[in-house]
Amino acid sequence: MKMKGISQAIAQGIAQEMERRNDIVVLGEDVTYWGAVFGFTMGLFDKFGRKRVVDTPITEQTFMGMAVGMASVGLHPVVSLMFVDFLGAGFDQMYNHMAKNHYMSGGQFPMPVTVITAVGGGYGDAEQHSQVLYGLFAHVPGFKVVVPSNAYDAKGLTIRALRDPNPVVIFGHKLLTGLPFLPYEGEEDEVPEEPYELEFGRAIVKTEGSDLTVASVGVMVHRAMRVAEKLRKEGISVEVVDLRTLVPLDEETLSRSVKKTGRLLIVDEDYMSYGMTGEVAFRIQSRAFRELKAPIQRLTVPDVPIPFSEPLEREVIPSEAKIEAKIREMVR
Amino acid sequence: MKRIVIHMFLKPEPTVKDLKGLVESAGLTLDQLLEMYYEMSLIREFEEAIGAKYYEGKNPFNMASGPIRGEMHLSSGQEAVAVGVGSNLRKEDVVVSTHRPHHHAIAKGTDVRKLAAEIFGKSTGLCGGKGGHMHLFDKEVRFSCSGIVGASFPQAAGAAFAFKYRGEDNVAVAFAGEGAANHGTFYETLNAASLWELPLILVVEDNMYADSTPKSIALATPHHFQRAMSLNIPSYLVDGMDVIDVYLATRKAVQRARSGGGPSLIEAVTYRFRGHFEGDGQEYRERDEVEMWRLMDPITRLGNRLTKLGVEKERLEERRKKAKEKVDEALKFAEESPYPEPSTALTGVFR
Ligand SMILES: Cc1ncc(C[n+]2csc(CCOP(=O)(O)OP(=O)(O)O)c2C)c(N)n1
Ligand SMILES: [Mg+2]
Numbered sequence: 001m002k003m004k005g006i007s008q009a010i011a012q013g014i015a016q017e018m019e020r021r022n023d024i025v026v027l028g029e030d031v032t033y034w035g036a037v038f039g040f041t042m043g044l045f046d047k048f049g050r051k052r053v054v055d056t057p058i059t060e061q062t063f064m065g066m067a068v069g070m071a072s073v074g075l076h077p078v079v080s081l082m083f084v085d086f087l088g089a090g091f092d093q094m095y096n097h098m099a100k101n102h103y104m105s106g107g108q109f110p111m112p113v114t115v116i117t118a119v120g121g122g123y124g125d126a127e128q129h130s131q132v133l134y135g136l137f138a139h140v141p142g143f144k145v146v147v148p149s150n151a152y153d154a155k156g157l158t159i160r161a162l163r164d165p166n167p168v169v170i171f172g173h174k175l176l177t178g179l180p181f182l183p184y185e186g187e188e189d190e191v192p193e194e195p196y197e198l199e200f201g202r203a204i205v206k207t208e209g210s211d212l213t214v215a216s217v218g219v220m221v222h223r224a225m226r227v228a229e230k231l232r233k234e235g236i237s238v239e240v241v242d243l244r245t246l247v248p249l250d251e252e253t254l255s256r257s258v259k260k261t262g263r264l265l266i267v268d269e270d271y272m273s274y275g276m277t278g279e280v281a282f283r284i285q286s287r288a289f290r291e292l293k294a295p296i297q298r299l300t301v302p303d304v305p306i307p308f309s310e311p312l313e314r315e316v317i318p319s320e321a322k323i324e325a326k327i328r329e330m331v332r
Numbered sequence: 333m334k335r336i337v338i339h340m341f342l343k344p345e346p347t348v349k350d351l352k353g354l355v356e357s358a359g360l361t362l363d364q365l366l367e368m369y370y371e372m373s374l375i376r377e378f379e380e381a382i383g384a385k386y387y388e389g390k391n392p393f394n395m396a397s398g399p400i401r402g403e404m405h406l407s408s409g410q411e412a413v414a415v416g417v418g419s420n421l422r423k424e425d426v427v428v429s430t431h432r433p434h435h436h437a438i439a440k441g442t443d444v445r446k447l448a449a450e451i452f453g454k455s456t457g458l459c460g461g462k463g464g465h466m467h468l469f470d471k472e473v474r475f476s477c478s479g480i481v482g483a484s485f486p487q488a489a490g491a492a493f494a495f496k497y498r499g500e501d502n503v504a505v506a507f508a509g510e511g512a513a514n515h516g517t518f519y520e521t522l523n524a525a526s527l528w529e530l531p532l533i534l535v536v537e538d539n540m541y542a543d544s545t546p547k548s549i550a551l552a553t554p555h556h557f558q559r560a561m562s563l564n565i566p567s568y569l570v571d572g573m574d575v576i577d578v579y580l581a582t583r584k585a586v587q588r589a590r591s592g593g594g595p596s597l598i599e600a601v602t603y604r605f606r607g608h609f610e611g612d613g614q615e616y617r618e619r620d621e622v623e624m625w626r627l628m629d630p631i632t633r634l635g636n637r638l639t640k641l642g643v644e645k646e647r648l649e650e651r652r653k654k655a656k657e658k659v660d661e662a663l664k665f666a667e668e669s670p671y672p673e674p675s676t677a678l679t680g681v682f683r
Contacts, residue, residue: 029542029543029545030543030544030545032544033544033615033616034543034544037543050549055545055549055550056550057511057514057515057542057545057550057551058481058482058511058512058514058515058542058550059514059515059516061516062516085479085480086480086481088480089480089481089482089515122396123395123396123401123402124395124396124400124401124402124453124464125395125401125402125403126402126463126464126466126467126479127462127463127467127479128466128467128478128479128480129402129403129466129479180392180393180394181393181394181395181611182394182395182396183394183396302678303681304677304678304680304681305681307461307462307677308402308453308459308461308462308463308464308465308467309453309454309460309461309462309464309671309672310401310453310671311671311672311673311674311677312453312461312462312672312674312676312677313677314674315674315675315677315678316677316678
C-alpha cells in the first residue's frame with residue numbers, strides 16, 4: 001500500500017508483531033490517545049487496549065528502568081521516549097543498564113528493548129525539542145542505532161528491532177512523520193502489507209552519481225537527493241547514500257561509493273564535534289585514503305544549540321542551499 | 333447542577349457576609365483585589381491574543397508556519413494560581429516555571445512587550461529570539477522556565493539554597509503541573525528542601541491533565557500534597573480557581589520561608605480551558621467537562637465578588653480594557669520589531 005511517512009509504517013510494524021506475539025508491551029507517555037504524539041504508536045490502543053499499551057506517569061527514569069526489568073524476565077518492551085531531548089530524564093537507566101546489562105552479566109541477561117523517539121528541528125521548537133542526539137547513543141557501546149528515512153525502511157527496520165535480542169533505538173525524524181501538523185519532506189512509499197524485516201548495517205545508494213558521495217541519514221537524505229537532482233541538470237553527478245543504521249555501520253557500501261567518486265560529504269543534523277560525521281570520516285579515510293581526491297567534508301549543526309527564532313534556526317540546520325553550496329565548493 | 337458537581341471538590345462560593353469577613357480577616361483591600369483582577373485579566377488577554385495570532389498563517393494547521401512557530405501552551409483558566417502566588421513575591425524572589433510559562437512570567441512582573449517579542453522570535457524579545465515561548469528568561473525579575481518537565485523543582489531549590497547561604501530573606505518558587513509532580517525531581521527536591529530548611533515554595537498546578545493523560549490514570553492517589561507532608565513540609569490544598577485562596581496559602585508559605593522556617597507546598601486545583609497545546613484535538617476529555625469548569629472562571633468569579641463588595645461594574649470593565657490595551661500594544665511592538673541577525677545564532681554558547 002502507498003504510505004506517507006514513517007509513523008504509520010512504524011505503528012503498523014509494531015501492530016503486526018504484537019498480533020503474533022504476546023511478549024511485546026508498549027509503554028511511555030501519551031502512547032494511547034495521542035499515539036506517542038508523533039504517531040509511532042497510533043492505533044495500538046484501539047487494537048490492544050491498556051493492558052498492552054500503557055500510558056506512564058511522566059517518569060522517564062522509571063519507565064526506562066522498568067523496561068530493563070521487563071526485558072530481563074522475557075518481555076520485549078517497546079518504549080516511547082516522546083522527544084529524544086527528554087533522554088536526560090531517563091538516561092542513566094539506558095546507558096548504564098539497558099546498554100550494559102547483557103555485557104556485565106556475562107551474557108546471562110538479554111536486553112530486548114526497542115526505544116522509539118522523535119528527533120529533529122526545522123519547525124520552531126527550539127533548544128529543548130529540536131535535537132537529534134543519535135550520536136550520543138551511538139557513542140555508548142550497547143545500543144543499535146536506527147535512523148529511517150522513509151516508510152518502507154521504517155517498517156522493515158522496526159520489525160527487525162522487535163526481533164532483536166538487544167537494545168535498539170529508532171530515531172524518527174519529525175519532518176518525516178507524515179502527520180498533518182508538521183511539514184513533510186519525504187515522499188509516498190510503497191509499503192508491503194505483510195510483515196518483513198530489513199537487516200541492520202545495510203546502507204543503500206539512493207541516487208547514483210560519479211563526482212561526489214553524500215552520506216547521511218533521516219531527513220537529510222531527502223535534502224541531499226533533491227540537491228543531487230538539481231545539480232545533475234548542470235552536469236554535477238552526486239551519489240547519495242542513506243546509512244539507515246549508525247550502529248552497525250555499513251562501511252562497505254559507503255567506501256565502495258567513495259572509491260568510485262573520490263569525494264565524500266557527510267551531512268548530519270546532529271552537533272558537529274565528536275559525532276557521526278567525524279566517526280564516518282575516520283572510517284572511510286582509513287578504507288579509501290588512496291582513492292580520495294579531496295579531503296572529506298562535513299555539514300552539520302555547528303556546535304550551538306538549536307535557537308528558536310526562524311532566521312536563527314535556519315542559520316544552524318543544514319538546508320538544501322547549504323548542501324548545494326558545499327558540494328559546489330568540493331567539486332570545483 | 334453543574335456548579336454543584338464542582339463544589340464537591342472546590343469550596344462553595346461565600347455569601348456576601350462571609351465574603352466580607354474573609355476579605356477583612358485576610359487584611360486585603362479592595363484596591364489589592366482590583367489589582368489582582370487586572371493582573372488576571374492581563375494574563376487572559378495575553379493568552380487569548382497569542383492564541384489567535386498563533387493560528388495566523390496556519391490554515392491548514394502546521395506548526396512550522398505563521399508568525400509564531402513551534403508549540404504553544406497557553407494558561408487560560410489558571411490565572412488565579414499565578415496571580416495568587418505572584419502577588420506575594422518581590423522582584424528579588426526567584427520563580428522557575430515550565431513549558432506553560434506565560435502566566436507565571438506576567439505575574440512575576442515581566443514586561444509583556446518583551447515577552448510577546450520573544451514569542452514572535454524577535455530581537456527585542458527577552459532572550460533576543462533565542463529561547464521562544466518555552467524558554468523565557470528574565471534576569472531583571474529573576475524569572476526562568478524550561479520545556480523539560482520536572483526541571484523546575486531542583487533549580488528553584490538551588491536558588492533557595494543560595495539565598496539561605498547568603499543570609500538573604502528572598503524566596504524561590506517552583507511552579508509545575510500535577511503531571512510533573514510524578515517525576516522523581518519532585519520527591520527528591522522535597523526531601524532536600526525539608527532537610528536543609530530551604531526558603532522554597534513548590535506550587536503544583538493541578539489542571540487534571542498532563543498532555544492527553546488524565547490524572548486518574550497517572551496518579552495513585554488524587555493529590556500530591558500528602559507526599560510533602562510525609563517529609564514534614566507544611567502543605568496547602570487550595571482552590572486554584574479562587575485567587576484569594578491561593579493568595580492566603582502563599583502568604584503563609586512566604587512568611588515561613590522568609591523567616592527561615594523552611595519550605596512549603598501549595599497544591600492548587602485548577603483547569604486549563606484550552607488544549608494542552610494549540611492544535612490539540614482534545615480527544616481525551618468531554619466538552620461538557622470544559623464547559624463545567626468555565627463556569628468557575630477565576631476572573632469572572634473574582635469580578636462577581638468585587639461587584640458584591642460594592643465595586644462598580646465600570647471599574648472592572650475599565651481594568652479589563654486597560655489590560656487589553658496593554659496586550660494590543662505589546663503584540664504590535666512584537667510584530668513590528670525586527671528579527672535577530674542570523675549570525676547571532678553562532679554566539680553565546682560560552683560567555
Ligand atoms: C522530561 C519530559 N518528559 C516529557 C515531556 C513532554 N511533555 C511536555 S508537557 C507534558 C505534560 C505536563 O503535564 P503537567 O506537568 O501536568 O503540566 P500541564 O501541561 O498540565 O501544565 C509532557 C509529558 C517533557 N517536556 N519533558
Ligand atoms: Mg497538568
